[in-house]
Amino acid sequence: MIVLEFKAQGKATQYTAIDEAIQTAQFVRNKCIRYWMDNRGVGQKELYRYNTALRAEYAFVKDLNSHACQTSVERAYSAIARFYDNCKKAMAGKKGYPKFKKNYRSVEYKTSGWKLSETRKQITFTDKKEIGKLKLKGTWDLNFYQLDQIKRVRLIRRADGYYVQFLISADTKVETQPTGKTIGLDVGLKEFYTDSNGHSEPSPWFYRIGEKRMKFRQRRVSRKKKGSANRKKAINRLGRVHLKISRQREEHAKRLARCVVQSNDLVAYEDLRIKNLVKNHCLAKSINDAGWYQFRKWLEYFGRKFGKITVAVNPAYTSQECSSCGAVVKKSLSVRTHVCECGFVLDRDWNAAINILKLALSTVGHTGTWVLDPNASGDLTSTLIGAVLSGQVESLSEESPRL
Template sequence: MRKAYKFRIYPTKPQIRQMERSLEICRQVYNRTLAERKKAYEETGKTLSKYTLNNLLPQWKAENPEYNEVFSQTLQEVQERIDLAFKHFFRRMKNGEKPGYPRFKSKGWYDSFTYPQMGFKLKDDHIYLSKIGDVYVKFHRQIEGNVKRVTVRRTACTKWYVSLTIEAEDTPAPIVDLNKVIGIDVGLSSFLTMSDGSCVLNPRFFRTEEKELVRVQRKLSKTEKGSSERKEAIKIVQRVHERISNKRYDFVHQLSRQLVNNYSFIALEDLNIKNMIKDHYLAKSIADAAWNKLITATKYKAESAGSMVVLVNPANTSKMCSRCGLLVEKALADRVHKCDSCGLIMDRDHNAAINILRLGLQSVGIKTVEAHRL
């Protein structure tokens, strides 16, 4: 099983200069690789393979000695990114979508480089990176497993992070404890409502910062292009966006950890967020809620904790009566479930969460659970 850890690193000024230099060289190799593939296809109608492009690197290094400042496998990984970009492009074309053609990276728009197999080593509170040296790392959690891949990333606010891909032992198959099962309905009024009746309020991080974001963006729009004032205004806007992102990230990971620690079985809706955000009136609120982030974080935490996460089809979970199964039509504004057949009256989202739990348990062969009968 593979896991990922993300830590903040604190490079020295010379190390920052070298990492910035590495990003710039990687950007040049990225653009040159993209140009080679584009040219070959236009002239011959054939696509250059990743291995053919890797074989061009020694020649490029001879022409540009500065390329030797970057670890060799890191440059190969840059070309692998191009290869993956084209694979995704052609796959989406085949599926009838309209994907954007892989684009060249302008200066400042390449923000990470990777050591795919070697060139790194953990040393207490430092990590050794080839061509850069020993960089101080803030290890806020213990690493369990063997490090297989390291990626160094620079944020828009010029903070530096390292992501470690770990190969760990597989956890045993999860065993469902019927006293620790939960169904979860996500929403906008409450971030989530659970089948036991509890709920988590929606923090609305973007909405709470929106006035501040408007203020700094308005200042940015008044600055002259290319001026030092504009560069400073851009940094301020980026800091606001990063603050929103960090709050959302922290909230999602703390909540997903609580869910995994408290429950052995978690049923969630399999939502199609892309289609949902097409609703002009709700798009901003849906994007702010970050339901997909919660689902992703809960799933991978459950894998290592021996818990089970199941995604169910959300169709009719809000309409179906959780007691008798009758479909009760509701408008989006109707927040209470009222069943004329069995007389059940309860919160709409609570009713949906119970249905989600039932469907989730049925998907793994468990028909009912006594603790959640009404």
């Protein structure tokens, strides 16, 4: 599946109708969560029946397309199933008990409730929410795909406007020629990553650069009266700053991941537990700003797209072991140079990247096997070495038009 996103242009009344549709989807989801809380053990079929009862009871729910209501039910059950799955796995800490949503930002239609124009430049929503016809602004060409390939359509509200996403069933694989190169990557805070060839990519620090502007906008919000129109405007301007930073971080991760994967046949990287790393309050802001998870996500996606091998290895002792003789040289985070008794001297991150590549190559026979994930709608994923990152299989492509 791939995702094509367009900016939606319409009138103020249409935007109000979109907001109402989003609120209705939130209402259905929260009602399903409450029904599950009051009737433990109910499954997805019972929630579908409850949704039918909601449509009969509330006129504003009936005005929303029936498939859009079903999607809200599926989102509710997804949270319930994830909670049960975490309990079965005896996951440490919080299990993700389903919560009520109070700031929903999207509504999702299936194959009904919408209609594209002949030019594929406008979309009309045909349910009783009276959203009507919206213009689609973007660089993607929907004429390239058949209508039956569009499986779902999302309406999304962001700080800078409204967007329409098309989820399309299409093959994203690209045939490429082998390069004969392998590479190991060690991500860090001083440098975004250092590879096994000694090249370092500087950290962009988007959050820290935009932090001054963000604090200014936050002060403006705190000075406005709660519930006033000026406060809503100030909140929107603050949201735009956050949105710009998140987009910068995501685009940076995409660009680097694509370049790395296209230039190598095998890419090895650390299987880091970001959730555990951010518990260090001294480094949490820098770790989140680095965007390691986004970078890994796009490495795995482009690996599948271009038919390259991506390997996640256990990061234990990769910074301590000598890449020349294998001896363990203990060092603190402040020590940035690896100095071994064998006389080998190298940058700490460069040494770690070489060790990561060696670990991947020692088990590369396992990574060459492609396995089908039953929950990924037919997508293929490479077998990873070490612990598996939760949600490593991304069935949706959200590439930028610039890539």
